[in-house]
Amino acid sequence: MMNNLIHLTFYDTSYRNIVRFMTDVPSSKFSSSTLLTLNIKAHNFDDFLYILDGRFNNLQSLYIDLIKICFSSKQIKNQGKIPNLKCFNLSCFLETWNYNTLIVPLLHRMLNLEKLGLYIMTYVKERFIDGNSLKEDILHHLTKIKHFDFDIYSYIYMKNQLNFPSKEDIQQTFKDFPCTKVISCVDYIHKRKQAQCHVYSYPFLMEFYEQITNNFPGGFYPYVRIVSLYDEHPFEHEFFLQISLAFPLMGRLTLFNYCSQNVKQSIDINQNFEIIRYYHLIELDIRQCHDDYTEEFLLHTKTYLHNSISLDIDLESLARITQNFTRNETRINCSKVNELFLYGESENLIQSLQNYFPFAEID
Structure with missing residues (x-):
């Protein structure tokens, strides 16, 4: 029992340190009738349901960050209405298949909810989550909601479907939606046989802003720290400039793209690329990409990197772009690396690597 407790934060930036209610915190030992606000990172949906099983019967605000949302065999009692909850934020680290079967029914229990935040990635069978589905599944049931923030990715496996909605079709469903502004983005990734729709307030x-493609709608995102880029079409230099301006405080960037750039810097032709400056970038993962992107980030005439960079990179690509660790144009940015994670056999290249990355701990 936690007598007189009003606010509680059980949260860690690492997913390694998380609460497991089913095993760590039995109901009889972890409950409170005075707790009003709870901010917690938990493991799965069962842990979440335990929080709402009546142990915190006067809870008004709940912020929960889960690793996964999936069914289990656990029988959790007391899954009735939750009339006192006024503010609810749900985010999940991994994709789920259970938006309609777990998340939507749970929200319907929160009769008096006034503020909702929903940040998930989910697979759906036939229909993207758009403005119409959010109104039908959520807002028409929770009539007291005054503020709704969301960041929702929905994925459909492309089988025999021929007519998928366009970005304009999705955006039209948010006409008269009770948010100040909603942005939509639709992509079709043929190698994965996957269609994806991203909608957010x-x-x-x-x-986090994940899986950005060349269809990135732009904007300004001062809260984003972690970005990933993926496409089956090339990212040109101007695209990276757009990314750097949209995410000024980006600290981690991951790139997936094996398509060669169309516009490249040539030694023989004096091309004036604007230097892209990443003032806050401290982690760069370019191990799954074409050589052009290795060069994009290592050439000091194209990219400015801050000191103390952690770099994940394919060794063969690195050797090619640095001309076996002799190229002067890539030496400046390589000297700013303090952690180097190589993918490939490097045993015979240790001395060359240490000379070229003089301040890096090499793994």
Whole structure:
């Protein structure tokens, strides 16, 4: 029992330190009738349901960050209405298949909810989550909601479908939606046989912006710290400039793209690329990409990197672009690396690597 407790934060930036209610915190030992606000990172949906099983019967605000949302065999009692909850934020680290079967029914229990935040990635069978589905599944049931922030990715496996909605079709469903602004983005990734739709309220409040393609709608995202880029079409230099301006405080960048750039810097032709400056970038993962992107980030005439960079990179690509660790044009940015994670056999290159990355701890 926690007598007189009003606010509680059980949260860690690492997913390694998380609460497991089913095993760590039995109901009889972890409850409170005075707790009003709870901010917690938990493991799965069962842990979440335990929080709402009556142990915190006067809870008004709940912020929960889960690793996964999936079914289990656990029988959790007391899954009735939750009339006292006024503010609810749900985010999940991994994709789920259970938006309609777990998340929507849970929200319907929160009769008096006034403020909702929903930040998830989910697979759906036939229909993207758009403005119409959010109104039908959520807003028509929770009539007291005054503020709704969301960041939702929905994925459909492309089988025999021929007619998927366009970005304009999705955006039209948010006409008269009770948010100041909603941004939509639709992509079709043929190698994965996957269609994806990303809809979010703007201004964007999350620290993550994942799977950005060339269809990135632009905007300004001062809260985002972690970005990943993926496409089956090339990212040109101007695209990276757009990314650097949209995410000024980006600290981690991951790139997936094996398509060669169309516009490249040539030694023989004096091309004036604007230097892209990443003032806050401290982690760069370019191990799964074409050599052009290795060069994009290592050439000091194209990219400015801050000191103390952690770099994940494919060794063969690195050797090619640095001309076996002799190229002067890539030496400046390589000297700013303090952690180097190589993918490939490097045993015979240790001395060359240490000379070229003089301040790096090499793994």
